[in-house]
Amino acid sequence: MNIILLGPPGAGKGTQAARLIESHGMVQLSTGDMLRAAVKAGSEVGLKAKAVMEAGDLVSDEIVIGVVSERLDQPDTKAGVIFDGFPRTTAQAEALDNLLAEKGMSLDAVVEMQVPDELLIGRIEKRAAETGGTRADDNAETLKKRLVNYHKDTAPLVEYYKGTGKLKTVDGAQEMDAVTTAIAAALAVSA
């Protein structure tokens, strides 16, 4: 099963992905994690992405699609992939369709986690305090920009995937376990 977790920053995509990994042995493909690793390693991709990420802007489609394509070629993805934080633009969604077709893979579902902006701001501020600033983009100013970018660039993907009949919407404002249960129900698997 290959799925996309779609939702704004702070929606809890990472937490829910971790639970799906544990319960269903899937592999998480988080472009944010991969880009942060590239920045840390000082690779060419990392050098290009660093300032953009710190500002809360989107890294170019070309870079992100390249990173995803390489990752999909690793054999562990056969177990099923959870796309977390990707795609984030319509161009990325179209590229993902092409990549999956090229690699003989397909998309089973897109889970949209709906969370109101007010709640997200509270959650991100808490995360910023807890992680003690380990993520350079976890502060109120960049969060605001990331939310604006989400509504502008990523929210249109809801319509894109509605058209494919694969979109499942869950209430991400609920308590974490309830969200896990709702996602399992949407995917028709055990929680």
Ligand code: AMP
């Ligand atoms: P995330 O951990 O998913 O919140 O991503 C952190 C940052 O990495 C984002 O604010 C972007 O700067 C960058 N990033 C992650 N995924 C993507 C993507 N699919 N497209 C463009 N930029 C991305």
